[in-house]
Amino acid sequence: MIYDLLYPLHSYFTFFNVFRYITFRTIYATITALLICFIVGPWLIRKLQNLQIGQNIRSDGPQSHLTKKGTPTMGGILIVFAVTVSTLLWANLSVIYVWLLLLVTIGYGLIGFFDDYRKFTGASSKGLSGRFRLLAEIIIALFVSIVLYMKAGFGSQITIPFLKTVLPDLGWGYVALSTFIIVGAANAVNLTDGLDGLATGPSIICFATYVLFAYFAGHIKLANYLQIPYVAGAGELAVCCGALVGATIGFLWFNSYPAEIFMGDVGSLSLGGALGAVAIITKQEILLAIVGGIFVIETFSVIFQVGYFKMTGGKRIFRMAPIHHHFELKGWAEPKVIVRFWIISILLALMAISTLKLR
Numbered sequence: 001m002i003y004d005l006l007y008p009l010h011s012y013f014t015f016f017n018v019f020r021y022i023t024f025r026t027i028y029a030t031i032t033a034l035l036i037c038f039i040v041g042p043w044l045i046r047k048l049q050n051l052q053i054g055q056n057i058r059s060d061g062p063q064s065h066l067t068k069k070g071t072p073t074m075g076g077i078l079i080v081f082a083v084t085v086s087t088l089l090w091a092n093l094s095v096i097y098v099w100l101l102l103l104v105t106i107g108y109g110l111i112g113f114f115d116d117y118r119k120f121t122g123a124s125s126k127g128l129s130g131r132f133r134l135l136a137e138i139i140i141a142l143f144v145s146i147v148l149y150m151k152a153g154f155g156s157q158i159t160i161p162f163l164k165t166v167l168p169d170l171g172w173g174y175v176a177l178s179t180f181i182i183v184g185a186a187n188a189v190n191l192t193d194g195l196d197g198l199a200t201g202p203s204i205i206c207f208a209t210y211v212l213f214a215y216f217a218g219h220i221k222l223a224n225y226l227q228i229p230y231v232a233g234a235g236e237l238a239v240c241c242g243a244l245v246g247a248t249i250g251f252l253w254f255n256s257y258p259a260e261i262f263m264g265d266v267g268s269l270s271l272g273g274a275l276g277a278v279a280i281i282t283k284q285e286i287l288l289a290i291v292g293g294i295f296v297i298e299t300f301s302v303i304f305q306v307g308y309f310k311m312t313g314g315k316r317i318f319r320m321a322p323i324h325h326h327f328e329l330k331g332w333a334e335p336k337v338i339v340r341f342w343i344i345s346i347l348l349a350l351m352a353i354s355t356l357k358l359r
Contacts, residue, residue: 002089022215025090026238030246033086037078037250045254045261048072053120071259074116076267079247080109083274086243095233096151097281100144101240101274107140108186108273112265127265137183137273144277145178153232161287161355164227181285182276188295189272191302191322196259198324198338200252202294202345203271207244209291209349210278214238216356217282226356229283237278244274257335287355293348294341298322 002019018024049072083105091098115127127133148154149172156174157167170177193199216222218235248271254260263271272295279288289296301323308317318326327337 001093022218022235022238026211026215026242029086029090029239030242030249032089033082033243033246034250036082036085037247038253040081041078041250041254041261044075044078045072048074048261071262073262073264074113074120074266075251075255075261076109076112076263076265076270078261079251079263079267080106080270082247082250083240083243083270086246087240090243091239092236095236096147097231097233098236098240100147100281101237101277104140104144104182104277105270105274108137109266109270111136111140112190112267112269115269116264116266134183137186137269138179141179141182141273141276142175144182145175145280148178148280149175155229157229157283158285159229159283159287161290161352162358167229177285178280181280181288182273184299185276185279185288185292185295186269186272188292188299189275190265190268192295192298192324193263193268194322194324195328195334195338196257197252197255198341199268199271200248200255200263201338201342202292203275204245204248204252205342205345205349206275206292207241207248207278209352210275210282210284211238211241211245212353213282213284213287214241214278217284228356231281231283234282237281240274241278244271257338287352290348290355291352294345298324301326 002025053072053074084102087098087102093099111128111133115133118127149156155169156171157169158174158177160166160168189199189203192202213228214237215235216226216228217231218233218238220230220232223230251261251263251267255263275292276288279285279291284291299322301318302321305317305321308315319329320326324337324341328334332340
């Protein structure tokens with residue numbers, strides 16, 4: 001909106017030419033989303049407290065978590081609101097990728113909202129039925145994947161990290177892969193959201209990493225130099241990722257240990273879905289497994305735990321899954337688990353960025 005209103009004025013005043021630059025708008029999209037969270041956050045916390053919308057704690061979870069019962073949840077509303085407003089203000093709204101990312105972010109946020117609301121009204125840790133929620137997630141992801149596949153010039157090739165000349169074309173299989181990535185990323189972040197700031201920190205790191213990938217993918221000279229697929233218009237996703245970084249940092253201000261508010265499914269699903277969508281549009285789909293490695297580890301810890309439990313008739317690999325609970329039960333303090341997972345996320349992000357040259 002600001003871009004559309006102010007950039008045309010560069011013909012009369014050269015100062016307004018600054019709005020043309022993605023880097024400038026990315027910085028201010030980040031700041032805008034951050035300030036929105038700082039301003040709206042305290043009001044939202046009070047509102048949720050007044051409405052008595054508090055977190056219900058799993059009865060089979062770590063006993064130390066029982067003290068968190070009643071902490072305001074559904075704070076992801078703040079993230080979605082800040083991202084949406086900041087993106088609409090600073091992004092070039094003529095780029096379809098911006099709207100597809102907003103569709104995933106808001107759509108998955110709504111799924112999470114109804115899931116959280118169901119938990120609240122039902123006074124239990126269970127929300128929407130798993131099948132219904134998964135179906136809704138697949139419908140949104142499938143729609144976005146088909147639009148991308150049908151878009152002229154986007155292509156159905158995938159990028160394999162470390163292999164610059166290996167670009168397999170999946171055809172319609174790309175739609176299935178894209179749908180899987182968006183849905184999988186959303187649920188992976190959702191599984192990780194079990195400790196104060198645990199999902200928020202890695203999300204900040206992931207979106208900050210994809211600011212770079214989006215900018216490079218949308219810049220034809222840099223894309224050719226780095227030998228990555230050029231996606232015309234993808235650079236605008238750097239602005240969107242900046243808004244996501246700002247919103248998650250702003251939310252972390254209130255979500256850091258001990259948390260004043262939880263993001264709930266409305267936050268974790270929207271962040272995960274957005275992360276998957278950005279990875280697809282920037283043509284760094286497979287690299288998401290490295291960038292978001294913490295989310296992958298958390299997901300596989302649950303899969304392995306459940307599978308091993310069924311195969312062995314009740315034996316477990318971990319003391320509790322997802323794996324962050326395993327370390328809690330081993331005696332690690334919650335802040336130690338959180339910060340160490342953040343450190344691992346930073347290392348994984350640096351490894352992912354290094355693949356730009358290791359090709």
